[in-house]
Amino acid sequence: MERMVGTVVRGIRTPIFREGDNISDMVVDSILKASEVEGFSINDRDIIAITESIVARTQGNYATIDAISKDVYSKFGDDAIGVIFPILSRNRFAICLRGIAKKAKKIVLMLQYPSDEVGNHLVNIDLLDEKGVNPWTDVLTENEFRNYFGYIKHTFTGVDYIDYYKSIIEEYDTECEIIFSNNPKTILNYTTSVLVCDIHSRARTKRILKANGGVKIYGLDDILTSSIDGSGYNETYGLLGSNKATEESIKLFPRDCQLVVDSIQARLKEKTGKTVEVMVYGDGAFKDPVGKIWELADPVVSPAYTKGLEGTPNEIKLKYLADNNFAHLKGEELKKAISEHIKNKESNLVGAMEAQGTTPRRLTDLIGSLCDLTSGSGDKGTPVVYIQGYFDNYTK
Incomplete structure (x- = not known):
């Protein structure tokens, strides 16, 4: 059959x-x-x-906030640290932030808006239009952001991430200043010691900062690239890809x-x-x-x-064949014609009309x-x- x-x-x-x-x-x-x-x-x-x-x-690839804190301090010392472009996530970033803040004297937290890199929104983009705010040029303080948009909770988690991240930082008696900007260079007006927290655009962010006067520029992928006091680590991605394990520890990317x-x-x-x-x-x-x-x-x-x-x-769009190449056929004839066409398709269909819509x-x-x-x-x-x-x- x-x-x-x-x-x-x-x-x-x-x-x-x-x-x-x-x-x-x-x-x-x-x-x-x-x-x-x-x-x-x-x-x-x-x-x-x-x-x-x-x-x-199975690897036991875990680390505590103390290990994170020790590695961050070894890189920044007592400098005010610009922590820029973190994603808004209790699971992904909040525990990392605890480690970053634990020994820091001051953190300038710079958040992207209206949303973070992966689409978690601080504010609806339509509200930016209503208020006349341009996210590509306007730099906002925490007070200015609140005056424009008030207190907004995340659609799915019900968390106000501005208050949440601020509370984590201040829990360790670390001074916290929050600003909102989508331009990496903005942070250099506050400090030249920066921890870059974006994921897929991190190489560009680091390059811009180093080219414009950044002195100590590291990313999450530079933290815990080797073991700290027996902790887990990831030599390629550091803290990137980590998840919350407990309130005091994370599971690292394998x-x-x-x-x-x-x-x-x-x-x-x-x-x-x-x-x-x-x-x-x-x-x-x-x-x-x-x-x-x-x-x-x-x-x-x-x-x-x-x-x-x-x-x-390397696929052909069946409906394209049926509607174009073999529009005059039906039933078993159509099936045989399409099957034969697929068997004899080219090894690389990039750019071919019959492959359009297959998104390789x-x-x-x-x-x-x-x-x-x-x-x-x-x-x-x-x-x-x-x-x-x-x-x-x-x-x-």
Whole structure:
């Protein structure tokens, strides 16, 4: 009988992962058990995706606010620190801010507006128009911001992040001044010692600051790049990609992920004879239409993946073929014509009209988004996702 199903995505339930666990064995065992219980086979080019969280947990890649504080102080000493462009997040940044503030004498906190880098809004952009405020040129003090816009709570969290971040800083008797600007150079009017907290635009921000008189310029990716008194670390991303673990600690983005994906691929090959692809994923890369939040608060969607996940899709738009090339056909003739066209498609369809609308993003970004939506971030208990048929097309 003709196959009637394309891509199938399964969230795989696993044991709770702890520091020191053998993640490769646990993931492979969970996949094989799920295969047996649910009655699906393991095939070549299936995909196993595992959340970055369980990799970091098994590594014990955690750090306390004391470790953060010690590293920040080693770089800035008693200087007033400009903390600029942080995202508005209790989970992602608040605990990091505790570590930054703990030993600091003064922090000048510079927030982007109307929203942060990933779309968390401080104020609705329509209200800026109403008040005649230009976010690209106008620099606002805290009082000026309040006079214009009042006290606004986040759409989803119900938190006033201005007050929340200020309270964290002042909890340590650290002086706090808050300003609002989208121009990195603004902070240099207050201090030349700056901690850059944006994620995807951090290289540009650092470059601008260094070119315009910044003296001590570091980013979150420069903090905890090595262990502090036995803490976890990430040599590439530092504090970027970290999550709240407790009120006093964070879980860092995992390191050495390539070893993990290669090991899982090899172990499953030993047990089944099949070559599956494996990747570690964090945040997906998609935007919420209500809150306007771009999900990607991690520095990358996937920090490691096996070779078969390199590249982008090379796909033809079926409806384009049906409406243009083969508009005169229908039924079995149409099916055969489209199938034959797909079998003989060019190896690189970039720019081809028949590929328009397929948006060839990187495979790992597409698959990571699929997995993030499948596993969620709550209590589903499926930190491993198993995907079948992703590389199939209409002819298979």
